[in-house]
Amino acid sequence: MKLHRIEIENLSSLYGEHVVDLDVDLQGAPLFVIVGPTGAGKSTVLDAVSLALFGETPRLDNSRARDRGDDVDSRHIMSRGTGVCRAVVDFSRAENDGARTRYRAGWSCHRANRQPDGAFQTTRRSLERALPEGGFELLVDDPRKKVYEPHFERALDGLTVQDFQRSILLAQGEFTALLKASADEKAAILERLTSTEIYADIGRRANAMRRAATQAFEQAQARLDALKVMAPDELSDLEARRDAAAERRDATRAELDRRDADVRWLVRAAALERDAVAEEEALAVALAAQEGARGDLARLDEDARCRPASALAAAVERDEAEREALEARGEALAATVTALDARL
Structure with a gap:
């Protein structure tokens, strides 16, 4: 993780708004020292980092403060006589491909009606992610832990507040106790700060x-020692039986191949026999149909023989019709002549 920018508003002794741009003001220096008189706000800068990333500050939330019965509510870091406070940190972390992703984490708190004498309200946590084209996209801005916590866990890649305080930010009270402690007490403090008890567990x-x-x-060695080494003559006998078994296997496979060929031939012969029977049945049906149509064929032959005379018969029929028509007209004319003669 790399810190880039810290914004502070009304935290402890740092009244008003303050900005520490590590990239610009310190030109990205990997090592720097915060100096100043007591009460100047040195530890408050570190508190702001812890609040923005984890919503906690080690000076107000540590085991010794709890043992003393102190109020460990992180909201008490708000400067006296003010109604709002906030901490914002820009940080980045390296991804698996080597690229760095930049985030902006925020923590804020205010009193009722934002008045100095108002009751503390629920703190809010926000998280933004830098966009490649510039600016930030909002990932979450909510007072509910169940809403914002998953986003922070992904952005921090599983880094917990305990890991952060042990490896990055050592609380001032813990460091003072370490300096004044005896050798045994120092060992206990270091074990608590660095969780070296995990190495004992490991x-x-x-x-x-x-x-x-x-x-x-x-146990494996005992099983190996219990194995009996085979004598040379037993090994030779076993190898001979193996070779004989291999020969029988090959002979059996050859016999199976022959039997498979016979079976395929029989299957083919049965199929051909079925086809022959079907052809014979079809031929019998065709012959029966031909015999049944023999009368029709005779009539067709007779029709074909007589068809040339059909035209002549038609002509005779036409001539006969014309003759009858002429006779009818002759009779009609004769009747007409008779009628005329009678009138004359």
Whole structure:
């Protein structure tokens, strides 16, 4: 993680708005010292970083303060006589591909009606992510922990406030106690600050794993020692039986191949026989149909033989019709002549 910019408003002794631009003011220096008289606000700058990232400050939220019964509410860091306070931190972290992603984390608090004598209201947490084209996009801005916490966990890549205070920000009270403590007390404080008890736990687990591995090895060795080495003549006999079994296997496979060929031939022969029977049945049906149509064929032959005379018969019929028509007209004319003669 790399810090870039810190904004402070009404935190402890730092009244009003203050900005520390580490990139511009310190030109990105990797190591710097914050100096000043007591009460100047040196620790408040570090408090602002912790508040913006985790919503806690080690000076107000640590085990010694709780043991003393002090009020550990982080909202009490608000400067006296003010109604609002906030802390904003711009930071970046390296991604797996080496690129850096920049975020802007915020913590804010105000009293009722933003008046100095108002009751403390619920704090808000906000988180923004820098855009490639410039500016920031808002990821979350909410007073509810269940809403903002997942966003901060992803942005901080799992870094907890305890990790931050042990590796990056050492609380002033813890450091003072460390300087004044005895050798044994210093060891206890360092163990609490750095969580070196986890290494003792790792050692215990590693020792347990070593014992389990040793036991497993001894059991495997015992099983190996219990194995009986085969005599040369027994080995030769076993190899001969293996070779004989291999020969029987090959012979069996060859016999299976022959049987498969026979089965395929039989299947093909059965299919051909079924096809022959079907062809014979079809031929019988065709012959029966031909026999049934024999009368129709005779009539067709007779029709074909007589068809040339059909035209002559038609002509005779036409001539006969014309003759009858002429006879009818002749009779009609004769009747007409008779009628005329009678009138004359």
